[in-house]
Amino acid sequence: MTSHEKFNKSTTGTEVAEAFKDRIRGKHILITGASPNSIGEATAHAVAGSNPGLLILASRTRTKLATVAANIQENHPTVTIRTIVLNLADQTSVKEAAQQIRGVTNRLDVLINNAGVSLSRKQWSPDGIELTFATNHIGPFLLTNMLLPILLEAARDGEPGATRIINVSSSAHMISPMRFSDYNFEGKTLLPQREQPRKNLPEHLYEKQGGFPGMVAYGASKTANVLFAVALNERLRSSGIRSFAVNPGDVLSDLIREVGPRLLKAAGATPPEKWKSSDQGCATSLVAAFDPSLAGMWERLRGNPKDDEPTDDHGRFGGLVFVGLSRSTTGTLGVRQIDGREIMGAERETRNEHWWEQIVTLRRNR
Numbered sequence: 001m002t003s004h005e006k007f008n009k010s011t012t013g014t015e016v017a018e019a020f021k022d023r024i025r026g027k028h029i030l031i032t033g034a035s036p037n038s039i040g041e042a043t044a045h046a047v048a049g050s051n052p053g054l055l056i057l058a059s060r061t062r063t064k065l066a067t068v069a070a071n072i073q074e075n076h077p078t079v080t081i082r083t084i085v086l087n088l089a090d091q092t093s094v095k096e097a098a099q100q101i102r103g104v105t106n107r108l109d110v111l112i113n114n115a116g117v118s119l120s121r122k123q124w125s126p127d128g129i130e131l132t133f134a135t136n137h138i139g140p141f142l143l144t145n146m147l148l149p150i151l152l153e154a155a156r157d158g159e160p161g162a163t164r165i166i167n168v169s170s171s172a173h174m175i176s177p178m179r180f181s182d183y184n185f186e187g188k189t190l191l192p193q194r195e196q197p198r199k200n201l202p203e204h205l206y207e208k209q210g211g212f213p214g215m216v217a218y219g220a221s222k223t224a225n226v227l228f229a230v231a232l233n234e235r236l237r238s239s240g241i242r243s244f245a246v247n248p249g250d251v252l253s254d255l256i257r258e259v260g261p262r263l264l265k266a267a268g269a270t271p272p273e274k275w276k277s278s279d280q281g282c283a284t285s286l287v288a289a290f291d292p293s294l295a296g297m298w299e300r301l302r303g304n305p306k307d308d309e310p311t312d313d314h315g316r317f318g319g320l321v322f323v324g325l326s327r328s329t330t331g332t333l334g335v336r337q338i339d340g341r342e343i344m345g346a347e348r349e350t351r352n353e354h355w356w357e358q359i360v361t362l363r364r365n366r
Helices: 013-019 039-048 062-075 091-104 131-146 148-157 214-239 254-258 261-268 283-290 297-302
Strands: 028-032 054-059 081-085 110-113 163-168 241-246 320-325 333-338
Touching: 013 039, 013 283, 028 039, 039 054, 039 062, 039 283, 054 062, 054 091, 062 081, 081 091, 091 131, 091 148, 110 131, 110 283, 131 148, 131 214, 148 163, 148 214, 148 241, 163 214, 163 283, 214 241, 241 283
Parallel strands: 028 054, 028 110, 054 081, 110 163, 163 241, 241 320
Antiparallel strands: 320 333
16 A cells, blocks of 8 residues: 655655644654664654654663754754663663653653664673664563553543554564574574575675674564564554554664674665665654554454454464555555564565565465
């Protein structure tokens, strides 16, 4: 389906926010990963221009967070901004941040889980979890669950489907399924076939530093983001909350600073015109967060089964819409159904050589 006839690969978050400004006005919105020169910062700037009721910015480094907040406040002096120090890799920090957020507001209309890392060498979180997985999935998972009371409060007072949880995923989810058997990359068990990385991808995506396949770990964490959205829709649909996973496209941000040399070389060989700006990269997040046409997508995709129909842990009826902007000049925002099990045996539709920017349709792994 299409969302907005004028949206395409070049659409910016600023343009999306302007299109949906009536949906943003007065809302309480939390954006994680709001650091300088990032998609999170661009998301915050775009949202601030449409007069949200409260804009909460969360990031790991206090000084960088203050810089972003000051820049936004300078351009939008009437917007109320609160900053929260949040280290998603540290569960103690996540719990403290969630408590602070709940002290700032008693309702949260939109949560954008934007923060993430991509690492070339294996590192550990304070809780003993591989750092990519800890930051990109475990931290957002914990934060979201701890903020559910104020998300549910917003949903009770708002129109169905207007309260949303956005997980910023990536086309990198195509690199690897979720590694349930070995999420820490410890090699303690033989991976089942359905948890092994995809074959026949560009060699730099399998690059290892110290025996650690950084992009495979990143891809698995991005698959986890997608599966989390599936589960949220399954569990919260009756409460009026919707969740979406989004692909921002190819953005040359600070996320690339810790990748391996072969991937860095491949990125450097990419023509400048192929990259999106951070403002363009945040467009999909903002469509997913505020487009009213997506409010009933869950029911339309899953056929609105009865509440007593059985489902499994992956959401047998599907229920995720993966949002991205086509690279084709005529492309519009695309929405496709993804079932929790389909992600495990995903096959891409190659529409042209720039497949990583295309909307991906995933088929059930029967």
